[in-house]
Amino acid sequence: MAGGPARQYNNRLIRWVEYRMPIFSAVEATIGRDMPTPKNLNYWWSLGSVLFLALIIQIATGIFLAMHYIPNGAMAFDSVEQIMRNVNYGWLLRYVHANGASLFFAAVYLHILRGMYYGSYKAPRELLWIIGVVIFVVMMATAFMGYVLPWGQMSFWAATVITNLFSAIPLVGNGITTWLWGGFAVDSPTLQRFYSLHYLLPFVIFGISLLHVWALHVHGSSNPVGISTRSKQDTIPYHPYYTSKYMSVIGLSFIVLAFLVFYEPNFLSHPDNFKPADPLQTPANIVPEWYFLPFYAILRSIPDKLGGVVMFGASIAILFLLPWLDTSRVRSARFRPTYRYFFWIFVLDVIILGWVGAQHPEGASLLIGRLATAYYFAHFVIILPFVGWFERPRPLPESISKPVLKSGAAVAEAAE
């Protein structure tokens, strides 16, 4: 989409900079002039913008929190309380940061599910998808280490449980765990390194997001119909069409975030994290933040520690392979009558796993967790390949501009 004659800019300042450092034309060369975008994107395509904003919010509030936070086992909890009570609008910073993390994950899960429903990971966007999964993994690491920082009971015990997982690795496990801790238990050295990394990783995410966007703009956005853009008729400029369309979603995200921050700031947090960390007292039920619950359920549904860790890792790693596990050549679930049902069953399965993750791993919930874990993997390694082979997709439209085919089936489809 690059190329064309050298661009003449109207704005004098831009012209001045461009002459000395052609940064504007360089950006245009990757995203294309006016950013041509499929004309049929729906609201699910707004989540990328929401995610970018969520990252900015986390970084902006985090930097100010970091000015007052003290990463030391004896002082961390107190310093967070000082932020809450004695720093001007410190409570606002902290509540936005803590709930902002939830918004971030809510948006990333919807973003990922969007990709799964519309087959956005299929050629030529496999690398784009892989970069996205990398961002997701780094986000999880960042949020996990952030959750340790306030040094409450859940912070401490979550850190202990998760770092202990490494000790399941044969032979070197215990050595690795000690090395991660910087001692023989989770303590100030652990907290200090988590803090350092928690500050660093969001900027790593920022960098990887730029790669993500770069890869995106090589072939442009996919779209709900799932067929590639063929002509100029199929596209419209991103601005003002999608900027105007997606501003309202950003507004809505802000409304949800503001409601949590101002009215239910601790709705998503655990009461135990308002007790200072106590290495001598294990909480009755150690649970992570809601956004880790499905994976936590998978971890705990395996009776063997090493097995649990392996499945936990596999449950995330399998996302990398998704472009090759899905054998269907049709992208959008709109034209895949069988896959569509399995997609919603998969969503339900993940919700069930999330519920299981919050329960004591015993009795009925343990059994449900095991079944749901088995189904989670079956979805990827059995259902996706087989559905791709056996499903008869509905007829695809000729182009985005002409989504309605002569056949009745497609007309009904378009009316949906």
Place this chain on the structure above:
Amino acid sequence: MTKLRGILTAAAVSLILATGANQVSAAEAEALPPAQDWSFNGLFGTFDRAALQRGYKVYKDVCASCHAMKYVAFRNLVDIGFTEGEAKALAEEYEVAGEPDEFGDPTTRKAALSDIFPAPYQNPQAARAANSGALPPDLSLITKAREHGPDYIRALMVGYEDAPADMTMGPGMNYNVYFPGHQVAMPAPLSEGMVEYADGTEASVEQMAEDVTTFLHWAANPELERRHQIGFQVMVYLILLTGLFLIVKQRVWRKLDH
């Protein structure tokens, strides 16, 4: 349509699962603390100043002999309606450790507005020794640090009963309907007419429990009123703004149809 149906089914099933699970856990656990209609609940909730001041008196006269509140300073009392002079006078009732004198010997001084509420025990060991081995927790964050928050704290205060005949109580333990496991080392802290309220309110156990809980909830959330106030403005602003965005979208996209 099928999409919508899918979402609804997923939501319904997860709701059924979640509520079913709650019922199970409630049946085997302690009595659920009855939900109260607190003045600080809701979108416009504020603290009842008179209740806060009465609650402070209960804390000061009763709870403070066992529980510290290390995140609250005397100067914060101005926020609950005391004048600066009154807060200063309340502080000066206490002696705290001062700077060493010129010979290096320890001194004491009257507490000032900037001081935190003095702790009843020198260290956790002393606290445990005086309380059958149990540690009375710091109360500054207590309503946030317990499931059901203020409802639970109030219920705990009024939940003391004689232990059922078939239950063997540990030494120094007291039976409480709402405490997890029912055996609590804290003896029933409140009894009828225990404090004398300056405003003449009758000091029933119920009344004191409610007042002290209001005070503790303020101590845990000193920003609550300001938060609700700003929150309302922010919500109104954001809702209008989002409405505006939707209108802009309609206008911009209308161009496309022609």
